[in-house]
Amino acid sequence: AQAASALREERKKPVYRDDEYADIDWDNLGFGLTPADYMYVMKCSKDCEFTEGELSPYGNIQLSPSAGVLNYGQAIYEGTKAYRKENGELLLFRPEHNAIRMKLGAERMLMPSPSVDQFVHAVKQIAFANKRWVPPSGKGSLYIRPLLMGSGPILGLAPAPEYTFIVYASPVGNYFKEGIAALNLHVEEEYVRAAPGGAGGVKSITNYAPVLKALSRAKSKGFSDVLYLDSVKKKYLEEASSCNVFVVKGRTISTPATNGTILEGITRKSVMEIASDQGYQVEEKAVHVDEVMDADEVFCTGTAVGVAPVGTITYQDKRAEYKTGDESVCQRLRSVLVGIQTGLIKDTKGWVTCV
Ligand code: COI
Numbered sequence: 001a002q003a004a005s006a007l008r009e010e011r012k013k014p015v016y017r018d019d020e021y022a023d024i025d026w027d028n029l030g031f032g033l034t035p036a037d038y039m040y041v042m043k044c045s046k047d048c049e050f051t052e053g054e055l056s057p058y059g060n061i062q063l064s065p066s067a068g069v070l071n072y073g074q075a076i077y078e079g080t081k082a083y084r085k086e087n088g089e090l091l092l093f094r095p096e097h098n099a100i101r102m103k104l105g106a107e108r109m110l111m112p113s114p115s116v117d118q119f120v121h122a123v124k125q126i127a128f129a130n131k132r133w134v135p136p137s138g139k140g141s142l143y144i145r146p147l148l149m150g151s152g153p154i155l156g157l158a159p160a161p162e163y164t165f166i167v168y169a170s171p172v173g174n175y176f177k178e179g180i181a182a183l184n185l186h187v188e189e190e191y192v193r194a195a196p197g198g199a200g201g202v203k204s205i206t207n208y209a210p211v212l213k214a215l216s217r218a219k220s221k222g223f224s225d226v227l228y229l230d231s232v233k234k235k236y237l238e239e240a241s242s243c244n245v246f247v248v249k250g251r252t253i254s255t256p257a258t259n260g261t262i263l264e265g266i267t268r269k270s271v272m273e274i275a276s277d278q279g280y281q282v283e284e285k286a287v288h289v290d291e292v293m294d295a296d297e298v299f300c301t302g303t304a305v306g307v308a309p310v311g312t313i314t315y316q317d318k319r320a321e322y323k324t325g326d327e328s329v330c331q332r333l334r335s336v337l338v339g340i341q342t343g344l345i346k347d348t349k350g351w352v353t354c355v
Contacts, residue, residue: 020132021132021136022036022132022133022171024171026136026140026171027139028173029135029139029140029172029173030172030173030174031173031174031175031304032170032172033170034133034171035058035169036058036126036130036133036142036168036170036171037058037129037130037132037133038055038056038057038058038126038129038130039056039057039058039059039126039166039167039168039169040053040054040055040056040122040125040126040165040167040168041061041165041166042054042118042165043162043163043164043165044112044162044163045152045161045162045163047112048112050113050114050115050118050163050165053118053122053165055126058168061164061166063151064152065153066153066154066155067149067150067151067152067153068149068150068154068159069150069151069160069205071154072150072154072157073204073205074109074110074111074149074150074160075109075147075148075149075150075204075205076102076105076106076109076111076147076148076202076203076204076205077145077146077147077148078098078101078102078145078147079098079144079145079302079303079304080093080094080098080123080143080144080146080266080303081093081141081142081143081144081303081341082141082142082144082355083134083137083141083341083342083343084134084135084136084137084141084342085342086137086342086343086344087343089343089354090127090131090134090355091341091342091343091353091354091355092123092127092352092353092354093266093270093340093351093352093353094270094352095119095120095124095353096116096119096120097266097269098119098123098146098266099114099116099119099120101202101203101264101266102114102146102148102203105148105204106148108199108201108204109202109204110159111148111159111160111163112163113148113165114148114165119146120353122146123144123167124353124355125167126144126167126169127142127169127355128355130142130169131355133170133171135171135173138342139173140171140172141171141172142169142170142171143169143170143171143172143303144167144168144169145167145168145169145170146165146166146167147166147167147168148164148165149163149164150162150163151163151164172304174306175242175305175306175308176305176308177224178224180308181311182308182309182310182311182312182322182324183224183308183309183310183311184222184223184224184310184311184313184314185223185224185225185226185227185240185310185312185313185314186218186223186225186226186313186314186315187226187227187289187313187314187315187316188214188218188226188229189229189234191210191211191213191228192228192230192231193207193210193228193238193239193241193261194207194228194231194238194260194261194262195231195232195261196231196259196260196261198260198261200238200260200261200263201261201262201263201264202263203263207263208241211226211228211241214226215241223314225240225241225242225243225300226240226241227240227245227292227313228240228241229289230261230286235288236256236286236287236288236289237256237288237289237292238256238261238262239256240300242302242304242305243267243300243301243304243305243308244256244263244265244267244302245287245298245299245301246268246298246299246300246301247287247291247292247295247297247298248296248298248299248330249291249294249295249296250296251279252280252281252282252283253272253275253280253281253282253283254282254283254285254291255268255272255282255284255287256284256285256287257284257286265301265303266303267301267302267303267305267306267307267337268301268302270337270351271301271307271333271337272284273349274333274336274337275329275333278332278336292313292315292320293315293318294320295320295322297309297310297322297323297324297328297329297330298310298313298322299329299330299334306334306337307333307337307338308330309330309331310322311324
């Protein structure tokens with residue numbers, strides 16, 4: 001019986017493919033889904049702790065039509081990336097910060113969450129098992145998507161009786177179709193993204209579908225993304241649909257303070273630290289839309305987006321143009337961040353983890 005059980009366990013283990021790279025066009029990666037071979041799944045019931053997860057081939061999952069996530073949106077997600085160094089090694093960028101953010105989000109959404117160690121272990125397993133999907137150095141990264149959801153069935157509005165933590169991955173290049181060219185943003189005045197007391201500060205899935213209408217309206221007019229204003233005064237910058245925003249004036253770099261309506265981006269936090277190291281004055285504050293229109297530079301940050309320059313912002317009937325290019329602050333900060341993430345610059349901060 002012992003031998004049979006050992007055999008069963010052995011069969012459950014994924015077979016790693018040892019061909020070095022998946023057969024895809026590495027030169028034309030956008031942000032589309034190209035599922036990597038394996039996903040990681042871990043389940044637990046309400047009031048219980050997550051114990052052990054496992055890798056399985058990427059594929060559909062089964063959910064009851066009455067799953068909490070489908071009916072009441074009880075779910076949060078994360079985004080992190082694995083990068084390939086020039087020598088082929090894989091690096092992760094501050095995954096423990098994603099783990100902590102997922103924990104805080106789970107508390108807000110009344111869900112049990114994986115421990116920091118469990119989260120980081122799962123992300124490492126996914127990067128390692130899907131190594132052939134991590135783009136060659138300089139061509140992109142493996143985007144890793146940890147997802148925590150109320151998967152158990154529930155009819156009345158209440159926390160789901162079972163939770164599923166899934167991690168899947170896809171190789172990606174630039175998030176925006178503009179590639180590395182500057183973005184054109186539109187300040188949204190009808191819809192808001194989040195309100196004080198809401199869940200705008202956590203990566204709840206419920207923060208994302210409601211932005212689609214404003215986003216697609218702006219895209220149909222040729223803009224790359226929308227900038228949201230605060231829900232109370234409709235005068236202060238919040239964030240874009242998919243990323244945080246920074247404003248540069250002289251040697252001062254400002255970004256909206258996180259007060260529960262703005263996502264506390266890990267790229268945001270890292271860029272703030274790099275900018276301070278370089279002697280810029282970095283301020284987290286309420287950024288008035290007039291200040292945005294009067295800035296020297298504007299740029300966006302996010303895991304998916306990276307550090308992306310903004311070329312123009314349109315607000316009401318005004319259109320501001322900003323400095324971009326090699327000499328810009330954005331480009332200087334971006335090259336340090338990307339250098340650390342891809343192992344080209346020595347990591348003196350303990351930000352990268354080898355897989
Ligand atoms: C990320 O940057 O990882 C995000 O979650 C943003 C998403 C809209 C792709």
